[in-house]
Amino acid sequence: SQKIEQNSEALNIQEGKTATLTCNYTNYSPAYLQWYRQDPGRGPVFLLLIRENEKEKRKERLKVTFDTTLKQSLFHITASQPADSATYLCALDNTDKLIFGTGTRLQVFP
Amino acid sequence: DGGITQSPKYLFRKEGQNVTLSCEQNLNHDAMYWYRQDPGQGLRLIYYSQIVNDFQKGDIAEGYSVSREKKESFPLTVTSAQKNPTAFYLCASSPGHSTGELFFGEGSRLTVL
Numbered sequence: 001s002q003k004i005e006q007n008s009e010a011l012n013i014q015e016g017k018t019a020t021l022t023c024n025y026t027n028y029s030p031a032y033l034q035w036y037r038q039d040p041g042r043g044p045v046f047l048l049l050i051r052e053n054e055k056e057k058r059k060e061r062l063k064v065t066f067d068t069t070l071k072q073s074l075f076h077i078t079a080s081q082p083a084d085s086a087t088y089l090c091a092l093d094n095t096d097k098l099i100f101g102t103g104t105r106l107q108v109f110p
Numbered sequence: 111d112g113g114i115t116q117s118p119k120y121l122f123r124k125e126g127q128n129v130t131l132s133c134e135q136n137l138n139h140d141a142m143y144w145y146r147q148d149p150g151q152g153l154r155l156i157y158y159s160q161i162v163n164d165f166q167k168g169d170i171a172e173g174y175s176v177s178r179e180k181k182e183s184f185p186l187t188v189t190s191a192q193k194n195p196t197a198f199y200l201c202a203s204s205p206g207h208s209t210g211e212l213f214f215g216e217g218s219r220l221t222v223l
Binding site: 004008032034041042043044045046049089091096097098099100101102103 | 114116143145150151152153154155158166168169198200202210211212213214215216217219
C-alpha cells in the first residue's frame with residue numbers, strides 16, 4: 001500500500017541546535033516533494049520544493065534533501081529558534097494530486 | 111493583498127443540516143482544492159478543480175459537493191450524507207494543476223452538534 005510517514009511524536013530541541021525531520025514514503029514515485037509549515041488553527045504555508053533530480057535545496061536556515069533510492073526526504077532547520085516551533089508537513093505529487101504526510105510537531109525551547 | 115479567504119472561520123451545525131463553506135481567491139490561480147484535516151491525520155483531498163465549470167473527486171468526496179462557476183470561487187457543501195463532518199477544512203489554490211506549491215486559506219472549523 002502507499003504510505004507517507006512522518007514521525008508522529010513531537011521533536012523537542014534546544015534553541016540554537018539543528019532540527020532534523022524525516023519524511024519516508026512507500027510505493028510512490030514522486031517527481032517532486034514539498035515541505036510546509038503549519039501553526040495551530042492556521043493553514044499550511046509553503047516552505048520548499050525539491051525535484052527528483054535534485055539532491056539538496058537550501059533557503060536561508062532551511063535545507064531539504066531528497067533521496068529517491070531510500071525514498072526519503074530530510075528537512076533541516078539550522079540555528080533553530082523558538083519561533084520555529086510548529087508542525088511541519090511533507091507532501092509529494094502523485095499523478096495529479098498532492099498527498100500529505102501527517103506532520104511532525106517541532107518544539108524549540110529557549 | 112492577494113490571497114485566499116475562507117469563511118466562516120468557525121461553524122456549528124446540527125445533524126441532518128447541509129452547510130456551505132466559502133473559498134475565494136484573488137491570485138488568478140486556475141486550480142483550487144479542498145482538503146479535510148483531522149487530528150493525527152494528514153490533509154485528505156476532498157475535491158479539486160483545474161478550470162471553471164469542471165471539478166474532480168478526491169480521495170474522500172462522499173458526502174460533499176462543490177461548484178466552480180467562477181475562477182475565483184470554489185464553495186464546498188457538506189451534506190447530511192457526510193457521516194463524520196466535524197473537522198478542519200482547508201481550501202487551497204495553485205497557478206496550474208500539478209505545478210507546485212499550494213497557497214492555503216486560514217481554514218474553517220466545522221463542528222456538528
